[in-house]
Amino acid sequence: AQSVAQPEDQVNVAEGNPLTVKCTYSVSGNPYLFWYVQYPNRGLQFLLKYITGDNLVKGSYGFEAEFNKSQTSFHLKKPSALVSDSALYFCAVSAPNQGGKLIFGQGTELSVKP
Amino acid sequence: DTGVSQDPRHKITKRGQNVTFRCDPISEHNRLYWYRQTLGQGPEFLTYFQNEAQLEKSRLLSDRFSAERPKGSFSTLEIQRTEQGDSAMYLCASSLGVTSGSEEQFFGPGTRLTVL
Numbered sequence: 001a002q003s004v005a006q007p008e009d010q011v012n013v014a015e016g017n018p019l020t021v022k023c024t025y026s027v028s029g030n031p032y033l034f035w036y037v038q039y040p041n042r043g044l045q046f047l048l049k050y051i052t053g054d055n056l057v058k059g060s061y062g063f064e065a066e067f068n069k070s071q072t073s074f075h076l077k078k079p080s081a082l083v084s085d086s087a088l089y090f091c092a093v094s095a096p097n098q099g100g101k102l103i104f105g106q107g108t109e110l111s112v113k114p
Numbered sequence: 115d116t117g118v119s120q121d122p123r124h125k126i127t128k129r130g131q132n133v134t135f136r137c138d139p140i141s142e143h144n145r146l147y148w149y150r151q152t153l154g155q156g157p158e159f160l161t162y163f164q165n166e167a168q169l170e171k172s173r174l175l176s177d178r179f180s181a182e183r184p185k186g187s188f189s190t191l192e193i194q195r196t197e198q199g200d201s202a203m204y205l206c207a208s209s210l211g212v213t214s215g216s217e218e219q220f221f222g223p224g225t226r227l228t229v230l
């Protein structure tokens with residue numbers, strides 16, 4: 001069965017410092033991996049995805065993520081956090097040829113303090 | 115606005131009543147998904163459509179739930195005989211639907227259901 005784990009319920013970072021939000025997954029075959037962000041009272045917004053190729057993918061708002069097949073991880077990173085990055089972040093996985101249905105992690109609340 | 119829209123945004127109902135939600139996807143998108151999100155959890159897949167065909171239903175979707183997508187455009191999700199456990203945010207998403215599942219999905223703002 002497919003699953004996604006986000007081991008940290010909350011991540012606290014000072015503005016200007018690098019941030020990492022962790023994600024590990026379990027899926028048969030080669031996965032498609034996604035990060036979404038959810039701001040209060042707004043819908044989920046797509047940040048980035050890994051399909052194939054370069055393990056480091058770049059996305060919106062300066063975020064990037066690194067795919068590590070041996071560790072089955074897809075951690076979200078940003079070199080310098082902004083207060084406006086504070087939000088709820090979800091990692092998701094889909095398996096090929098399953099219609100694109102997403103399996104989400106439980107989410108990580110990112111708090112960036114000035 | 116050309117994004118995914120959902121109606122209503124909020125619905126309060128009494129236990130045992132029926133409710134229906136509507137989702138309008140991005141116009142050229144062939145795939146439409148329904149998810150449910152409860153507080154402190156990630157969204158859970160309920161069902162999806164490729165054009166007008168409903169291709170998969172989660173075991174979470176009991177027989178009180180039914181979804182349709184007539185003519186492959188908007189979709190409705192109906193819950194019959196609502197229970198307090200149905201209280202959640204119901205999310206709709208759409209994607210182009212031309213690949214095996216590698217496309218990003220675009221989410222609507224959700225319908226928050228409260229069952230009293």
